[in-house]
Amino acid sequence: MTKSMQQHSSLSTKLGLTLLFCLLGACTASTITISxxxxxxxxxxxxxxxxxxxPDELKNYSFIEFDDNTGKDQYIIQSGTSQVELFNTLLPALFQNVVMLDSLDNVQSNTSLDAVFVPAIEEFQLGLPAKTRLNVYEIWVKYNMRLSNANGEYIADWVMTAYGKAPEETFQSVDSGVQDAATxxxxxxxxxxxxxxxGIPEVNEWLKDNDYITE
Amino acid sequence: MNIKNTKNFYGLLLSLIALSLTACTTTEIDEFRQGATHISSEERIVILGRRQNNNYETEGSFVQCVANTVSSGQDGIEVMAEQEFLDAMFPFFEPRTAPMRTSHLQELMTLEVAAQKIEEFGIEYIIWLDGFTERSEGGGSMSCVIGPGGGGCFGFGTWTDDSNFEAEVWDLDTLESVGSISTDSNGQSYMPAIVIPIPLIARVEANACNGLGNQLKQFIKGS
Known part of the structure; x- marks a missing residue:
């Protein structure tokens, strides 16, 4: 075998091994961006x-699901953008005026505000059919909601949980199942x-004390 | 016989064989009426799937299938799309917030925004679909081999599908339940394989959908 043939053979072997590792899924974790x-x-x-x-933690929120066998990252679920989108749809429908704040530093100078709302994610759980042996994709999220007045004084701080499931369908990708459950x-x-x-007791009391609601 | 005609003949023959190779299905439909029903051509209905159960949820595709059956034909009833209704009535018909009884519906209709929206849509009846299809009693075995000269399968497989669905009809004028229709459909599918597997599928869910949809149509029209 000539030197050039040996080089060619070595290159092919390396290329073949790289492809094999990639095919075996050893390359990277899959990133699923919730939209x-x-x-x-x-x-x-x-x-x-x-x-x-x-908070930046909410805006950039991502959850990593680890592979039970290898302990490596298996799926990275990025949901920050959709969380912000959700609150951006929800809050203007619930309150007369919504003012987006870049930071909490100068809130006290904004006298037009009745309250300041800060949502956060405390916990995120993912249930994949391959792991749970159930034929559904499941997502469970624990949120922490904080409401304070413009002076920074606490009005209410409460926990809310959200649950979503989506049935596993034939030929459905994990991406699609996770998306459906997250939605x-x-x-x-x-x-x-x-x-x-x-109906949150502290919120209700504050709303009534300030005559925002009557009952 | 020329080549084109021969091809057509075999194509037709294969289609006929495929059509005749469906396994048998038994469908039973029960109707329970509590009140009179009627719908005019300007009014419409909405069909919603129950999704609050932990261990199953009514499939969206089944809800869509029943809606298609109810709205099809000359005697079809106009059906509002489920997702359009859920989005428009958000957050009152989500899995955790949807009214489970008519007393909850009566409570919901005291909210002006909700009542106005229903009125705006011209919806006369809400139909709640609840149920699922279960696959059980699988049996048989099949092995497939593939080699340089080709491949093939040999063996026999069988399974049973059982669809149980109930449709409850709520009248939005009286805010009461006017009745319910339940369907129980089951059938056994077979898959013999001599070189090529030949699936003989029992169309259990499709039959449950057609039976339930047609019965619902008659029920709402009051006939």
Missing amino acids: GSFPSPLVRKLPLTVGVYY VAMRDLAASFTIGFS
Whole structure:
């Protein structure tokens, strides 16, 4: 065998091995970016001007699902953009005026604000059919909601959970199953938030004390 | 016989064989009426799937199939698309917030925004579909081989599908339930394989959909 033939053979072997590793899924974790549009809730607006601040942790939120066998990243679920989109649809439907805040530093100088709302994700869980042996994709999210007045004084701090599931379908990709479950979970949060906001005991008391609602 | 005619003949023969090779299905439909029903040509209905159960949820494709059956034909009833209704009525018909009983519906209709929207859509009846198709009693075995000279399968497989669905009809004028229709459809599918697997599929869910859809149409029209 000539030197050039040996080089060619070595290159082919390397290329073949690289392709084999890639095919075996050893290259990278799959990134699933959650996207979707959400309907605006059908409710009467509360007569409030609310400042909204999205922490960077929420805006860039991503969850990593690890492979049980290798311990390596298997799926990276990026949901920050859709979380912001969800609140951007939900809050203007619920409150008379919504003011987006870049930071919480100068909130006190904004005298037009009745309250400041800060949502955050505390926990995220993913259930894949391949792992749970159930024929559904499941997503469970625990949120922390904080409402304070413009002076930074606490009004309410409460936890909300959202759950979404989507049936596994034939020839469906994991990406599509996770997307569907996430959309259901985020709609679930929006529904509970819309219906339950005025009913949160501390919020209800504050709304009544300030004559924003009568009962 | 020329080549083109021969091809057509075999194509027709294969189609006929394929059509005749469907396994048998038994469908039973029960109707329970509690009140009178009527619908005019300006009014429409919406068919919604129940999705609050932990272990199953009514498939969107089944809801769509029943809606297609109800709206098809000369005697068809106009059906509002499920997703359009859910989005427009958001957040009142989500899995966690949807009214489970007519008393909850009565409560919901006290909200002006919800009642106005229903009125605007001209919806006369809400139909709740609840159920699922279960596959069980699988049996048989099949093995397939592939080699340089070709491949093939040999064996026999069988399974049973059982579809159970119930449709509850809510009248939006009286805010009461006017009745329900349930369907139980089951059938056994077979898959014999001598070189090529030949699926003899029992169209259980499709039969449940057609039976339920046609019965619903008659029920709502009051006939």
